[in-house]
Amino acid sequence: MNVVRVVVLLLFLPLSLGIAAGEGLHPQPAESVALDLENPAFPIHDTVHYTVKCLGITCGHLNLSSSIVDFDGRPAYHIVMTARNSKFFNRIYKVDARIDSWVDARTLSSLVYESVTTEKGETSTERHEVDRDKGTVRSVENGVEKILEFSSTEPVLDPLAFVFRLQALAKKGGDEITLTLLTTRGPVQTVTTVRGPEKKRTARGRRLLLEIEPRPADGKMFSKKGRFSLWVDPQESSTLYVLDFKLSFGHLIARID
Secondary structure, eight states: OOHHHHHHHHHHHHHHSSOOOSSOOOOOOEEEOOOOOSSOSSOOEEEEEEEEEETTEEEEEEEEEEEEEEETTEEEEEEEEEEEEOHHHHHHSOEEEEEEEEEETTTOOEEEEEEEEEETTEEEEEEEEEETTTTEEEEEETTEEEEEEOOOSSOEEOHHHHHHHHHHHOOSTTOEEEEEEEETTEEEEEEEEEEEEEEEEETTEEEEEEEEEEEETTSOSSOTTOEEEEEEETTTTSEEEEEEEEETTEEEEEEEO
16 A cells, blocks of 8 residues: 555645645755744644554554744745655555645745655655746646646635644634635635534543534535545644544544654
């Protein structure tokens, strides 16, 4: 099982309809800068590790981190996701992946979304540069460039930023969150339902968690046979405890360690 590709595709392609996944190219942002944010728009934390299981079998590992950096002279949120197979599955098919997302801290719109995935020693890269003012995305995939034009009056978020923004906005059960997700087909309006809180068993004890389930506003983006949700603790700076995929072929779940 290529668990890294499964995790990355399931986490982001159902949301993005094709914006990349993978280990990061870096535009070399400067070191972290101070930004006075009493209520940050995205959770800020050091690397957090998740164990990925499918049908109860450990098949991979996922790491998430976020910080505030200076990106070309402006403060930005820098979000990183890395993923890899478990040691057992690496013997069969070794994969390492990383996704980097930079979001303007003032406009809350994505700036850059990039990835690198290495499979069996071969590396593929993608980089998507967003210019919201011009309404363009410059995409370079394995050296091939293309330009996407879009129109949106709202901030647009790449898939990784989208997941982090949902965490920050989820405060109580019964809420609905509307966000604009930027995909390779242009902006997609999404509506997210927040349920709970519900007591869940975690590696850090039993917690009252909120369930966050995103969906497209037109109901056409996600498969009718699958469901994707996040479980967060709003009392701990919206700590993400569980990424849950209920799919036609089984149950894939990533839990915080």
